[in-house]
Amino acid sequence: MTPEDAQPPFRIILILCAMRTGSNLLCSMLRSIPGHAAFFEVFAGHGVEGLQHLPDCQAALEPRLGLHHDDKDALLAARAADPVGFFDALCAAARSVGHSSLSLKVLTDQLSAAHLDALLRRPHVSVLFLTRSRIARHISAVKGDILQNFLGVDTTGLQPTLSLAPFLQDAFDTDRILEGFHHQVRKSGVPRGLLSYEFDLDIAPHARFARLGAALRDIGVAADLSSAVTEDWIVKQDRAAHWTAKIANGFEIETALAGLGLADYARDEPLRDILPTSLPHAAQVMTPRNHLLLDEGGYNHAYSADPVISFTAIQYGRSFLAEWMIGPHPAFGTRRGVHFLKPTWTMEQPDLSALLAAIRQAEACNPGHVFVAMHVSDAEAARYRAHGVPSVPGNPNLFADESIVTCDADPHPDLPMSDAIYVARLEPWKRHELASKLTKPLFVYANPDSPVAEAQMQLLQQTCPTALFVNHQLGQGQYHYLKRPEMVRALASARVSLALSSVEGCMRASSEALFAGLPVVSIDSVGGRDIFYSPDTALIVDDTPEAVRDGVAEMLSRRLTRAEVRRATMARVKEERTRFLDAANRIVADHFGPLAPEIRMEPLLDFTVRYTPLSTMIEAIR
Numbered sequence: 001m002t003p004e005d006a007q008p009p010f011r012i013i014l015i016l017c018a019m020r021t022g023s024n025l026l027c028s029m030l031r032s033i034p035g036h037a038a039f040f041e042v043f044a045g046h047g048v049e050g051l052q053h054l055p056d057c058q059a060a061l062e063p064r065l066g067l068h069h070d071d072k073d074a075l076l077a078a079r080a081a082d083p084v085g086f087f088d089a090l091c092a093a094a095r096s097v098g099h100s101s102l103s104l105k106v107l108t109d110q111l112s113a114a115h116l117d118a119l120l121r122r123p124h125v126s127v128l129f130l131t132r133s134r135i136a137r138h139i140s141a142v143k144g145d146i147l148q149n150f151l152g153v154d155t156t157g158l159q160p161t162l163s164l165a166p167f168l169q170d171a172f173d174t175d176r177i178l179e180g181f182h183h184q185v186r187k188s189g190v191p192r193g194l195l196s197y198e199f200d201l202d203i204a205p206h207a208r209f210a211r212l213g214a215a216l217r218d219i220g221v222a223a224d225l226s227s228a229v230t231e232d233w234i235v236k237q238d239r240a241a242h243w244t245a246k247i248a249n250g251f252e253i254e255t256a257l258a259g260l261g262l263a264d265y266a267r268d269e270p271l272r273d274i275l276p277t278s279l280p281h282a283a284q285v286m287t288p289r290n291h292l293l294l295d296e297g298g299y300n301h302a303y304s305a306d307p308v309i310s311f312t313a314i315q316y317g318r319s320f321l322a323e324w325m326i327g328p329h330p331a332f333g334t335r336r337g338v339h340f341l342k343p344t345w346t347m348e349q350p351d352l353s354a355l356l357a358a359i360r361q362a363e364a365c366n367p368g369h370v371f372v373a374m375h376v377s378d379a380e381a382a383r384y385r386a387h388g389v390p391s392v393p394g395n396p397n398l399f400a401d402e403s404i405v406t407c408d409a410d411p412h413p414d415l416p417m418s419d420a421i422y423v424a425r426l427e428p429w430k431r432h433e434l435a436s437k438l439t440k441p442l443f444v445y446a447n448p449d450s451p452v453a454e455a456q457m458q459l460l461q462q463t464c465p466t467a468l469f470v471n472h473q474l475g476q477g478q479y480h481y482l483k484r485p486e487m488v489r490a491l492a493s494a495r496v497s498l499a500l501s502s503v504e505g506c507m508r509a510s511s512e513a514l515f516a517g518l519p520v521v522s523i524d525s526v527g528g529r530d531i532f533y534s535p536d537t538a539l540i541v542d543d544t545p546e547a548v549r550d551g552v553a554e555m556l557s558r559r560l561t562r563a564e565v566r567r568a569t570m571a572r573v574k575e576e577r578t579r580f581l582d583a584a585n586r587i588v589a590d591h592f593g594p595l596a597p598e599i600r601m602e603p604l605l606d607f608t609v610r611y612t613p614l615s616t617m618i619e620a621i622r
Contacts, residue, residue, distance in 0.1 A: 008100060009123065009124040010091065010094075010095045010099075010100065010101065010102070010123075010124060011100065011101035011102070011124050011126065011220075011221050012091060012101070012102050012103070012122060012124055012125045012126070013030070013101065013102070013103035013104075013125075013126050013127070013128060013216075013219070013221060014103075014104065014105075014106060014119060014120075014125060014126070014127050014128070015027070015103060015104065015105035015106065015127075015128050015129075015130055016105075016106050016127055016128070016129050016130070016178075016181045016185070017105060017106075017107060017108075017129065017130035017131070018107065018108045018131075018132075018137065018174045018177075018178065018270075019107055019108075019137075019141060020132065020137045020138075020140040020141045020144065021130045021131060021132040021137060021197050022130065022132060022197035022201045022202065023040075023105045023107075023130055024040065024151065025201055025230070026105075026128075026130055026195065026201060026212070027039070027040045027050070027103070027104075027105060028230060028231045029208070029209065029212055029228060029230065030103045030212075031053070031231065032209075032225065032227070032228035032229060033101070033223045033224065033225065033228070034224055035098070035099055035100040035101065036099060036100070036101045036102070036103065036223070037054055037057055037094040037099040037101070037102040037103075038050065038102075038103050038104075039051065039054075039090075039102070039103065039104040039105075040104070040105060041104075041105055041107065041110070042079075042086075042087070042090065042104040042105075042106075043079070043083065043106060043107075043110040043111055044107075044110070045110075047072065047076070048075060048076075048079065050104070054094075056097040057090070057093050057094050057097060057099070058070075058093075059097075060092075060093035060094075060096050060097050061089055061090055061093035062075070064089040064092060064093055065078045065086070065089055066078075083111065083115045084115055084118040084119065087119055087122075088122070090102070091122070101221065101223075105130075108174060108177040108178065108181075109177075113180065113184060116181070116184055117184055117188070120184065120185065120188040120190055121188065125190050126190055126191040126192070126193075126219035126220060126221060127185045127190055127191070127192040127193070127219070128192075128193050128194070128195055128215060128219065129178070129181070129182070129185075129192065129193070129194045129195070129271050129274065130194075130195050130196075130197065131178075131194065131195075131196055131197070131269035131270050131271050131272065132196070132197035132198065132269050133197075133198055133243065133266075133267055133268065133269050134167075134171045134174070134175075134265070134266050134267075134268065134269065134270065135167065135171075135243050135253075135257075135266040135267060136197075136198070136243045136246075137174075137197075138162075138167045138170050138171065139160075139162065139238075139243060139246045139247055140155075140237070140238065141170075142160055142162065143155040143158050143160065143237075143238070143246075146158065146160060152237075153237060154237060154238075154239070155237045155238050156237075156238050156239045156240055156246075159246065159247055159248045160247055160248065161247065161248045161249050162247045162248075162249060162250075162253050164253060164256050164257070167253075167266075168262070171265075171266070174270065175270050178270045178271055179270075179271075182271055182274060182590075186590065186593075191218070191219040191220050192219065192274070193215045193216075193218045193219045194215075194271060194272075194274055195211065195212070195215055196269055196272065196385070197269070198269070199211075199381075199382055199385045199386070200212070200215070200385070202236070205229075205230050207386075208230075209225045209228045211386065212225065213225045214387075214388050215388075218388065243267075261575070264579065272583075273390070273392060273583045273586040273587050273590070274390075274586070274587075274590050275370055275372075275390055275587060275590050275591050287327070287328070288327060288328070289324060289325075289326070289327030289328075289331070290323065290324060290326075290327075291324075293320045293323055293324040293614060294324065294613070294614050294615035294618065295613060295614075295615065296315075296320040296613065296614050297611050297612070297613050297614075298312060298313040298315055298320065298611070298612065298613075298614060299311075299312075299313045299342065299344070299607060299608045299609065299610065299611065299612065300312045300313065300321070300607075300612045300613070300614055300616070300617035301603075301604065301607040301610075301612070301617065302617045302618075302620035302621045303597075303599070303603060303604070304597045305335075305620065305621045305622075306335050307335055307336050307337060307338070307592050307596070307597070308332050308335050308336065308337030308338070308339075308369070308621055309337065309338050309339075309340075309588065309597065309599070310337070310338075310339045310340065310617065310621065311340045311342060311604065311607060312339065312340075312341060312342070312614070312617065313341070313342050313343075313344050314341050314342065314343045314344060314345075314347070314355065314373075315344055317350050317351065317352070317354060317355055318354065318355060318358070319341055319355055319358055319359065319362075319371070320614050321339060321362075321614060321618075322339075322355075322358040322359050322361075322362040322371060323358050323362070324614065324618075325362040325365060325366050325369070326358065326361050326362050326365050327365060328365075330365065330366045330367070330369075331365075331366055331369075331618075332366070332369070332621065332622065334368075335368075336368035336369060336591065336592065337366070337368065337369040337370070338369075338370055338372060338587060338588055338591050338592075339369065339370070339371045339372065340372050340373075340374055340392075340394070340584065341371055341372065341373050341374060342374050342394065342396050342608065343373075343374065343376070343380075343396070343505065344396075344505050345504065345505045345527070346376070346380070346503060346504065346505060346526050346527040346528065347373075347375070347376075347380045347383065347384075348377060348379045348380055348383065348526055349503070349526070352383060352384075352387060356387045356389060359371045359389060370390070370591060371389065372389075372390050372391060372392060372584075372587055373389050373390070373391040373392075374391065374392055374393075374394025374395075374396075374580075375391040375392070375393060375394065376393075376394070376395045376396075376506060376527070376528030376531065377526075377528060381393075390587065392580060392583035392584050392587060393576070393579050393580055393583055394580045394583075394584070395506050395528045395531045395576065395580075396505070396506045396508070396528075396608045397506045397507075397508055397510075397511040397528070397529070397531055397532065398531075398573070398576055398577050398580055398601075399601075399604050399605055399606060399607055399608045400508060400511050400512060400515070400605075400606065400608070400609075401605040401606040402515045402570065402573065404484055404488075404606075405484075405487075405488055405491070405512045405515040405516050406488060406515075406516070407515070407516055407517030407562040407563055407565070407566040408562070408563075409488045409489050409491070409492040409516070410489060410492060411489060411492045411493040412474075412486065412489040412490050412492070412493045413489075414473070414474055415442065415468070415470065415473070415474075415489075415490060415493040416440065416468070416493070417493055417494070417495075418440050418441060418442045418468070418493060418494045418495070419438060419439065419440075419441070419494065419495050419496060419552055419556060420435065420438050420441045420442070420494055420495070420496045420497070420498050420521070420552050421441065421442040421443075421444065421490065421491060421493070421494035421496075421497055421498065421513070421518070422435055422441060422442070422443055422444070422497070422498040422499075422500065423444040423445075423487075423491075423497070423509035423512075423513065424443075424444075424445060424500070424501070424507075424509065425445055425446040425453065426443075426445045426446070426448045426453040426456040426457050426460070427452065427453065427456060428452070428456060429501055429502075429503070429504070430500060430501050431500040431501055431502070431523075431543070432456075432460050432464060432467075432500065433460065433463050433464065433545065434498075434500045434523070434543060434544070434545050434548045435464060435467065435498060435500065435545070435548060436463050436464045436545045437545040437546055437548065437549035438466075438467075438548070438549055438552060439466055440466050440467065440468055441464070441466075441467050441468070441498070442467075442468050442470050442490065442493065442494055443460070443464075443467050443468065443469050443470060444470045444471060444482060444487070444490055445469075445470075445471060447471075447479050447481070448479070449479075457469070470482070470490055474486075487512075488516060491512070491513055491516040491518060492516065494518060495518065495556060496518055496519055496520070496521055496552050496555050496556065497509075497510065497513030497514075497516075497518040497519070497520050497521075498520070498521055498522070498548070498552075499520055499521070499522035499523070499525065499529055500522070500523055500543075500548070501523075501525060501527075502523060502524065502525050502526070502543065503525065503526045503527060504525070504527045504529075505527050505528070505529075506527055506528040506529050506531070507525075507527065507529035508608070508609070510522070510529045511529070511531070511532055511569075514532055514533075514537060514538075514565060514566070514569040515566060515569060516562070516566070517561070517562025517563065517564075517565045517566045518562070518565065519536075519537045519538060519539070519555045519558070519560055519565050520533060520537065520538040520539070521538075521539050521541060521548060521551040521552050521555055522538060522539070522540055522541070523540065523541060523542070523543040523547075523548075524540055524543070531572070531576055532569050532572040532573060532576070533572075534568050534569075534572060536558070536560070536564075536568055537560065537565050537568050537569060539551045539554060539555055577601055581599055581600070581601060584599045585598060585599050
């Protein structure tokens with residue numbers, strides 16, 4: 001073995017991105033890594049950016065290319081004649097002067113597909129994709145073109161008038177090129193990761209270095225960032241909080257995008273759903289798999305056995321599937337898998353450390369398996385991303401079967417017509433008392449067989465004396481469980497539905513009421529129940545009994561028909577299901593390749609209310 005063979009491998013990081021994505025900031029951060037040669041745009045038309053900061057590399061590079069010192073024209077000519085040879089010479093030069101790794105960025109217009117393929121075949125190459133919100137990136141580029149300056153200038157006061165067509169053309173063209181990059185990288189099999197400007201870089205310095213460190217570890221690059229700093233020439237150029245405030249016609253552009261159904265597309269970043277693919281690794285776990293977890297219930301669905309695709313719940317902040325998969329041998333043999341995790345409660349606030357630790361260990365014990373969270377808000381997506389867990393937009397209410405709850409049912413014969421109905425368990429956090437100013441609201445609830453529920457019912461009988469407790473009314477004083485057909489008729493006995501909790505999960509009852517044609521009066525909430533709300537069919541009011549009373553009166557005055565409410569709701573359902581399916585299928589295709597099964601909605605309908613033990617789901621897969 002030669003001394004060179006005994007050295008650690010020379011790591012190469014290719015940053016693939018479009019312009020105005022924060023790539024200068026990222027390259028500057030990489031310059032903080034000891035022993036790392038961080039270049040900028042090596043293939044820029046006007047020069048080899050970053051070489052000027054590494055004179056030792058330049059001195060070692062020029063003889064390898066047969067050039068005289070500091071002959072810029074000859075350097076650019078050598079690069080143009082053979083970009084791949086130039087890249088190889090640059091790597092060799094950096095290694096010869098003692099660097100252990102190298103990074104550079106490649107923008108969307110700088111290398112041909114053939115040249116990129118050649119770079120991806122070099123030893124020990126990893127890729128970091130860097131993305132940014134499409135509309136924010138375009139606005140930044142427009143401002144840079146106007147000022148003819150893309151560095152160090154505060155552009156907050158500059159508010160140009162944006163044209164919609166050029167933005168969309170730019171977005172579509174950039175998407176096409178980045179998708180091409182992604183296809184080449186996936187085909188090459190090199191480790192790949194993703195950083196987002198909004199989520200990973202445009203944050204506090206200590207947090208952005210933590211995100212970078214996690215992304216580098218994911219692609220097999222060990223980096224010491226303990227003393228890393230952001231260089232002082234890197235400044236945030238636009239301090240406006242929202243993209244609409246960065247241009248003169250923000251409201252008009254936002255409205256036009258919404259009319260085209262492209263508001264989310266414009267706000268999102270390209271490639272946001274790709275899975276990081278790291279170097280193979282396995283955990284050393286000697287303890288047997290915990291089979292007691294198989295008895296845990298939940299809302300579990302085995303979508304595919306080979307390859308493995310599962311949908312399981314996050315309950316009490318835990319993934320019982322992830323915990324069960326931790327063991328000395330892979331849980332599903334050599335098969336690969338994608339495991340979607342559905343929350344039963346908002347994940348914006350709980351401590352995620354135990355859940356994330358279980359996910360990481362399960363993935364380490366089962367190479368080729370990944371866990372993907374289903375988020376109901378941008379805040380949830382940001383929390384998952386901060387811990388390296390990919391997520392897709394997947395509110396559990398997407399899976400409610402709208403065919404079961406109709407808008408043409410007759411009212412229940414044993415119930416009076418009421419202005420409002422509230423379907424919610426009898427728990428203090430459901431805040432039934434906010435309905436105390438209504439005349440004869442209908443309360444539908446789970447069996448109050450716990451001391452807390454019993455006490456809550458007694459309290460509500462005092463604070464809401466006109467309320468009708470439907471389950472006991474129909475049970476003639478005893479609790480009566482309403483099956484689906486009877487529940488539909490109970491909903492038909494009211495004109496408005498209520499949603500009065502401030503924090504919970506997605507509140508399926510709120511969506512089912514919309515399916516039944518009842519508009520909603522809700523207080524402001526966290527948890528995702530507002531996914532199908534629209535300005536016409538839902539009203540958000542203050543959390544006081546008077547505001548709820550006035551909100552119901554306002555909604556009644558709109559005189560909406562049940563068919564109108566359902567039609568508006570189903571339009572939102574279709575839109576959100578399309579978002580979920582697009583994202584989920586990109587994840588699956590990215591992980592399994594061209595033969596990946598297609599995720600469809602039909603097999604998933606109502607799985608979120610089918611109580612299935614983990615053992616039943618796993619048996620279907622194994």
